[in-house]
Amino acid sequence: MTLSLEQIQTILQQEDLLREFITPETWTLHAPFAQTFEKISYNSREADAATLFFCKGLNFKQSYLEQAISQGLTVYIAEQPYEVEAKLAIIVTDIRKALAVLSMAFFDYPQEKLQLIGITGTKGKTTTAYFLKEILAKATGQKTALLSTLNTTLDGVNYFKSELTTPESLELYEMMATAVSNGMTHLIMEVSSQAYKVERVYGLTFDVGIFLNISPDHIGPIEHPTFEDYFYCKRQLISNAKQVIIYDQLDHFELLQEITDQKNLPLYTYGSSQADYPVQPTGPLSFALNSTQDTLNIDSDYTIRLAGDFNKENAAAAVLAAALTGADLESITQGLAQALVPGRMNLLVKPDGTHIYVDYAHNYLSMESILGFAKKNHPNGKLIVVTGSTGNKAESRRAGIGQAIGEYANIAILTSDDPNFEAPEKIAAEIKAAIKNPTVTVKEEFDRKKAVTEAIALAGPNDAVILAGKGTDAYMTVKGEDLPYEGDFKLAEQLLK
Template sequence: MISLNTILDILKADHNFREIALNGHYTLTYDQNPSFQKLSYDSREVDKDTLFFAKGASFKKAFLEDAIQKGLAFYISQVDYEVGIPAILVNDIKQAMSLIAMEFYGHPQNQLKLLGITGTKGKTTAAYFAYHILKQSHKPALLSTMNTTLDGIHFTKSKLTTPESLDLFAMMAQAVQNGMTHLIMEVSSQAYLVKRVYGLTFDVGVFLNISPDHIGPIEHPTFEDYFYHKRQLLNHSRYVVANQNMQHANLILEQIKDLPHALYGSHLNNSITNSQAFSCHFTGQLEGDYDLELIGHFNQENALAAGLACLQLGASLTDIYQGIKDTRVPGRMEVLTQSNGAKVFVDYAHNKDSVEKLIEVVKTHQTGKIILILGSTGNKGESRRKDFGELLNHYPDLEVILTTDDPNFEDPRAIAEEIASYIERPVHIEVDRELAIKTALEGTQKVSDAVIIAGKGADAYQIVNGERTPYPGDLAVAKAYLD
């Protein structure tokens, strides 16, 4: 429950209160202090005890009018829609949502150790490493791009990398109620761009890497804007773990120079010194030999980053060793073997940098024919299409099948053709993703051959026309066609 006076105090302290617009015949005297039992930004889920947040560029006055029919008596907004009930007017609805949700749910963030992880790639893998490390001796909750668990037992598919603030603090409160001690979160650039984590401070923030991505009309206008919003995690963390070898590391190092921090990178004492698959050696704070199920130097880096973060959060070296060994991520660097001995690599790689690293890992293990299945998303990350084409020009021996990958409101064939337009050799286009996978597997002959399936991983859906439509997932499809 939260009272109107408390809401006004929060907004005024944040310099975000304009006025209460009293509409129609409604009157509100200074001795009145109504309370709200529920917060919502969905006009379909309101009643007389709800404080409703009218947010979003696509919000319509009709949504409020429908909500009033359900008993809605108050709303908070940047716009006075003049619908006959009071409007608490603010300058920034997203800031208001986050701070009011914190108070409404009893500041659950203060009862959890918070680990925030950002980077262009590797967030989910690093989050899973951290989850398996912390679960050795603690009770961590997890909010990742892939799965969410608030009790360590039940896992649900996530809709957003970082949930909307009302949902985020409700989830935190549930985790506290479930007896969780830590919360591991992937923190996207969008989370800061649209203020889903406004006012939140992380105990540890991890910055894995940065490369151009998520640049487009509905995301970030430029790489500078994308990188700026990624770096906001550093400004809101008490302790930072950062990759000193990443691109633009000088900006990161300058930003965290006065913060407690740990750095990792190949030329540092606490670096990975062995790039052999399934084993590595860390020196420095995490001195020792470690076993991993996930191949690739970049996954060893993800493990190291998670280990350094968890060390700060109370994990022992024994916890870190065992947690790294236990970590498996559905759809991340999954390796299957066909009856002819050829390998199938399934991974979520979905931008130039991650696809390049995936190709390089496979080429260190497989020396024969390599067939790559690749697509690009619709209505976001448009720059990836040119990036993919230019990347594949550096691998002229790679056979390429372009296919569908969350086309949304765009034509998947048109997306594939756009990628192909940047490739300086013929490629095959098969928009039916399942058929593309079947075709690729049938194209292998020898133990040294390989198929790389990039993009969807274990996601059991395709985003088409704004909706998640059923799809078995790359891993499931590949397993079905193994023989």
């Protein structure tokens, strides 16, 4: 894997990103000499004479570039020249876009060797991704890679913990190249709004784009300033897909439909009776697809292992995507029936009949869904919720969590959930302030293990306990450190034993 200065010039000019090449002697629009790079990086600690170094990031300092030069670096790429002794500075209009297009070239455009499915939405991305992974694994003989919020697999079998929902562009194309070298034919990706906000997927086209839903989330000073900005970034997936699957009851559906019409993209809808593929629940863990024109040949009865009608809709989205990327009906039905999603509506039952739901619910929409489901299925019992909210990001979620608790719960135990550098007491106070229902008993216990233990002890045969936010996570982020934690599911399982 290499990249020459001549290639860099051509790519940057094609994308209208090149400002100029600067050497100690001249400014020019043409590569002033021949050089080939064997590495690309934005980490100064990795840089050497064979590296093209990207000066990127809000916290970038000239000292990082100076460190790289001291290690032998001669060429850097940036949005501005720096007062350093370098052989060449490549100046671009947008360093993030440049990183994306040069990374795909360096790794020899691996996306063109894969069937690429992108999934976006405020909630349900991971569930849909895992449903689809199980289906395509069966259809392709384990030749399906996955990049999800929870875990990543590049060989279809072995998983490791994901750092970001959508990796930085350099790592993204490196992972794709690894998947290709591992013999993968398909890759499923969750695509975050931030991925479009900061150009991680700039220039990337998906074979299939799935849009599940939209509601306010990730709104705050660190991420999106407004809902409009959040939704604008989300819907870039539609503009960058060859064919599109959309939930027909999604807010602002008409706007997404306008985009598909404008770009002449094939659109497949699922959901209500007016959709191309209506989703008809037929039992607690089953549904049917019955289309008036079954162009994808997927009308059938399906079973899943996750509770909740919203998971049937997520499953339907996965079914459509699988069909569009070559899966046969037998693989679809069998794969879906076997799929499990870590931390998504996992159910445990106490010997006395108490139901314990473990879910990653972390905002209004996901909390409202799981609490509404629990209320419907336990009409004569109490709903006991254990939850918190992550620190130092997405502050707007906290009010939504409190609102959902006020609408459904009887008892809320507010606790820690990756508080990071914020005090969990402060986060809990913001959730509590949004619980407007005075009949809800609100408790605080910031040792999460004690909070889970108390909730399960409080519950009786007709009651439901909802452990929201942590799922199967085996860590708790506190002051920048990932400290060991059993995970809600494992902890509840131990308590039941």
